[in-house]
Amino acid sequence: MKGSMAPNSLPVPFCPRLFYTYATMVKLTVRKDRSGPVRGFHPWVFSKALAPIPEGLAPGEPVELYDESGSFLASGYFNSYGQISVRLWGHKKDEPVGTDFFVRRMERAGDIRRRYVESPGTNAYRMVNGESDLLPGLIVDRYGEYLVVQFHTRGMERWKPEVMEALITAFGPRGIWERSDVSVRNVENLGAVRGLLHGSVPDTIEILENGLRFLVDVREGQKTGFFLDQRDKRSAFRKYAKNRDVLNCFSYTGGFTVYAMAGGARRIVSVDSSRRALDVARENIILNGFDASRCEFVCDDAKRYLREPAWRFDAIVLDPPAFIKDRRKKPEGLAGYRAINEMALRNLLSGGVLVTCSCSAHLSLTEFRFLLSEAGAKTGRALTLLETYTHGIDHPQFVPFTEGEYLKCFFLKA
Known part of the structure; x- marks a missing residue:
């Protein structure tokens, strides 16, 4: 290994270690009435789908799954004796793991x-x-x-x-x-x-995204440093920004702000609760050679700012953190999404564009769309759906793995 270990990191020795062949892997049996999802390539196998699991299995131990007739189904690693028992990583029999x-x-x-x-x-x-x-x-x-x-x-x-x-x-x-x-x-x-x-x-x-330059703090920034899953939405927003006054709420380091400037926005207000993130957003504007005097960076709670903004806008972006992190708190989260979207619509000029996102896995795309229709009715704004986005190409999802869905984004004309 090159380099030295940082505080709180774990050493990772490169030495001969675990290597499993089909002869040494644990064989587990999937119950006949529960084999459908495995055959359909769903990546999780729940404990109730399996015949009694041998004692003493450790998390990460490779396993092979068979049906009750002895036919091979899939391979994966043992996860736990809890709800998700096996996480699948292959559908090829006798594949050594190393x-x-x-x-x-x-x-x-x-x-x-x-x-x-x-x-x-x-x-x-x-x-x-x-x-x-x-x-x-x-x-x-x-x-x-x-x-x-x-x-x-x-x-x-x-x-x-x-x-x-x-x-x-x-x-x-x-x-x-x-x-x-x-x-x-x-x-x-x-x-x-x-x-x-x-x-x-x-x-x-410093990274490049669609020809634009961004500074990323991978050590302390949100997620791994940048919201890579919004690349296609940022690019799509560019065409709506020309000669517009734009409000970017929950702006973080200014992803949508930079694209709006690239699209020819007249003026942009970026609102985020992190001063450090806003400082980086300003650096990103300058890094791309744009006129920072056309940008205002407001360190405030976006929900509070939306109650009394400085003026009304031609385009508004709402890209909040997940309001529903636990399904037991879904009602509170729904109320939060309704509130910010209703406030945004009240501050959006006639004919304006609202880009609104949710990264809550516990809120489906259909539920989010219905919530927005309610927000439109309550504010007296007829909403036209222009574009819909979910995950990007670099965030692929197996079709049966609906549990992996989380991001949804609507471009609306009001």
Whole structure:
């Protein structure tokens, strides 16, 4: 390993370690009446779908699944004796699990991004998207020559040395930074881990997205540093900004703000509760050679700002954090989404465009659309749906894996 370990990071030794062949893997049986989802390539196998599970299995241990007649169904790793017992990572019988196993999956994932996302003007995107790239519990984001990784499960954490070696083999990054500080780890009693895993990683990385330049703080920024899943929405918004007064709420480091300037916006107000994020947003405007005097950066709670904005706008962007992080708190979250969208519509000029997003997995696209229709009725605004977006190409999803859905975005004319 090159470089030194950062505080709170875990050492990752590269040494001969786990290697499983079909002869050493645990065989589990899927009940006849529960085999449908496995045959349909759903990546999770629930405990009730399995015949009695042997005692003593550790998270991350490779398993093969068979039906009651003894026919092979899929392979994966044992997750827990709780609700999700197995997370699937293959549908090929007798596939040994080791570093080469992970290299093959990463090369497959990388091929999709290189074909459909990467270009001379874009060098930042999600490289590995967990279950839908047959690497359940693993997230890998590319920022230029650097990678940022997240291990979401104890099972994938067990394979960290092999995963690291595979990342270096498949992608050859200058550095890898870990941001395993997501709340989902709490479910498996895993603490937050941040730190250097390979090479060196600068405090700030400059990336390209659709020819525009952005500064990214992968160490302390939100998620892994940038909202890569909004790339296509930012690009789509560009055409609506020409000669418009724009309000960008929950603006973070100014992604939509930069695209609006690139589209010829007349004036832009960016609102976020983080002064540091707004400072980076201003730097991003200057980095792209735009006139910062046409931009105002307001450090405030976006919901409070929407109650009494300085003026009304031709275009408004709402890209809030998830208001529904727990289905038990869905009513409160729905109330929050209604409130900000109603306020935005009241502050939107006639004929204006509202771009409104939700990243709450517990709110479906249909529910979000109905909520917006209610907001339109309450504010007396007839809403026309111009464009609809979900995940981007670099965030692929298996069709049966509806649990992986979270992002939805509507472009509305009022």
